[in-house]
Amino acid sequence: MMGLKYSSKINKIRTIALGLIFAGMIIMYIGLLFRNIEWLMLVFMVLGVIAIGLSTAIYFWIGLLSTKAVSIVCPECHAQTKMLGRVDACMYCKQPLTMDPDLDGEEFDEKYNSGKYWKEQGKK
Numbered sequence: 381m382m383g384l385k386y387s388s389k390i391n392k393i394r395t396i397a398l399g400l401i402f403a404g405m406i407i408m409y410i411g412l413l414f415r416n417i418e419w420l421m422l423v424f425m426v427l428g429v430i431a432i433g434l435s436t437a438i439y440f441w442i443g444l445l446s447t448k449a450v451s452i453v454c455p456e457c458h459a460q461t462k463m464l465g466r467v468d469a470c471m472y473c474k475q476p477l478t479m480d481p482d483l484d485g486e487e488f489d490e491k492y493n494s495g496k497y498w499k500e501q502g503k504k
């Protein structure tokens with residue numbers, strides 16, 4: 381859980397995937413600069429394809445994670461955000477969202493993660 385504070389996990393993974401796409405394109409562009417040196421161009425092209433392929437895999441992974449993420453209404457900015465695991469941060473205001481540590485090892489209580497619960501609490 382450490383090191384994941386103050387930044388939404390999904391946002392963070394998305395940033396990495398986006399960065400990999402750009403890295404892949406830059407690597408392939410560099411490869412084009414070496415088109416006179418065939419093997420070097422090939423190395424850059426393969427690296428670029430690997431980076432882009434990896435980011436595609438990460439995007440696919442985000443899709444899987446999103447189905448597991450729980451939609452909640454951020455108690456701080458009242459925006460609908462998604463939370464992964466017991467500790468995560470709001471996607472919009474970076475507010476750390478922490479599940480009650482007492483809930484650790486307990487049956488996960490869905491009501492804390494549903495927007496309905498917070499609406500019932502009068503927090504919209």
Ligand SMILES: [Zn+2]
Pocket residue numbers: 454455456457458459461470471472473474475
């Ligand atoms: Zn928020």
